Amino acid sequence: MKNWKLLTLLMAMMLLVLAACGSKDETKEEDKGATTDNKPAEEQNEEASAYPITIPGSTSGENTFEEVTLKEQPKKVVVFDYGFLDTLDALGVEVAGVPQQSVPSYLSKYTETTYVNVGSLKEPDFEAISSMNPDIIFISGRQAAAYKELSSIAPTVFVGVDNANFMDSFKVNVELAGKIFGKEKEAADAFAAYEAKVEEIKAKTASSEDKALIVLANEGSLSAYGAGSRFGVIHDVYGVKAADEKIEVSTHGANASFEYVRDTNPDILFVVDRDAAVNPEGESGTKAAIENEIVGATNAAKNGKIFYLDPQVWYLSGGGLTSETQKVSDILKAFN
Incomplete structure (x- = not known):
């Protein structure tokens, strides 16, 4: 009788040990396969490896725009160039502030109060922009005169296309949007579709x-x-x-x-x-x-x-x- 009770006790202890080991293994697999924001670890590593990103400086006419280095993916984004806003919108990238006065009708959602009005195309509202504490600002030719003041608020990147070299400069901008915001495949596919349309005409x-x-x-x-x-x-x-x-x-x-x-x-x-x-x-x-x-x-x-x-x-x-x-x-x- 005593031997039977001892055997039962030993079997119960073994079951508890096995259950604990199984729980640890499951936890390890969960930790390995996902993170707190439910993204696979591989995707997290790819996003992390993309940074820091250095965006080369450029010139446009008499204006010079300095090199910008981003340590992490921007979260609060201000966009003055409606063409680049169009691209970010097509790629599903969220922005925080836009000049709302002349937004094209097909981008009318950006006139809603959920987005900060950052002034007009030629007259940025520096106070409104500064109070947002943005991570990045995208501009083009209409805001060139305001570049120095804007860049004192946040990293400011010139994304105007070069009319004398349109296709290359447009492609650079699309690829840049994809790289900064982790949408490289989407950007490549979208540009390829555009190129097919160009070949048609x-x-x-x-x-x-x-x-x-x-x-x-x-x-x-x-x-x-x-x-x-x-x-x-x-x-x-x-x-x-x-x-x-x-x-x-x-x-x-x-x-x-x-x-x-x-x-x-x-x-x-x-x-x-x-x-x-x-x-x-x-x-x-x-x-x-x-x-x-x-x-x-x-x-x-x-x-x-x-x-x-x-x-x-x-x-x-x-x-x-x-x-x-x-x-x-x-x-x-x-x-x-």
Whole structure:
């Protein structure tokens, strides 16, 4: 009887030991496979290994932007460039502050009160930005004059595209967004889809002899843009032939008149309506101004080839994954 009781006691002790060992093994496996934020350890290690990240300095015109080193992934993000905001939005990256005054309608969620209004495109609200204590600020040409003061608040990175080297600079920006925010695969896939769209339009323009002219309409006046300009992607990347190959490259375009449009006689006329871009709720008189007797003498008017490009995409948010894809679709309409 005593032997039976002793055997029972020993078996119970062994079961307790085995249970404890099993619990420790499970805990080790859980610790090994996941972290406190439920991400696999491998993903955590990959994110950690990406930092620190050094973003090279750059120049744009007369402006110089210094090298920036990030020790960890930014959490509180301020974005002044709507094109880069477009890209971050497409990649599913959260931002904290944007200039809300002229946000394109397709990005209208950023006008909600959950986002901090950091001023206008040309006049940052330094007090509002400073009170946010952001981890990073992204800017482009419109904020170049404010770079020094912004960079004193937080690391400030220039993400404006280079119109003279558009595809490369756009790709650099997309890859940069992916690298900073752990979205490298998503960024690569999205850019590949954009490149496929570009190849589609290049195939169309290569077989067409139509020559195009690009004008910006602003309160009844016109500016013409050619290769290397802010709208030069039409010629430089898409391969659309230019009706005037001697247009001077400048930020605000070359002064033009309706008589100039008539004399240039484009087969296709692309119009960017600035009035509609900056005042989308108001009425624009651009279409009525453009389609007059003088312009009516051109091949473009005679053949129904005057195209009004999406004003917000072309004037406000160029250089984004969504906007650049939309741009291709706009120009494809002229060749279908």
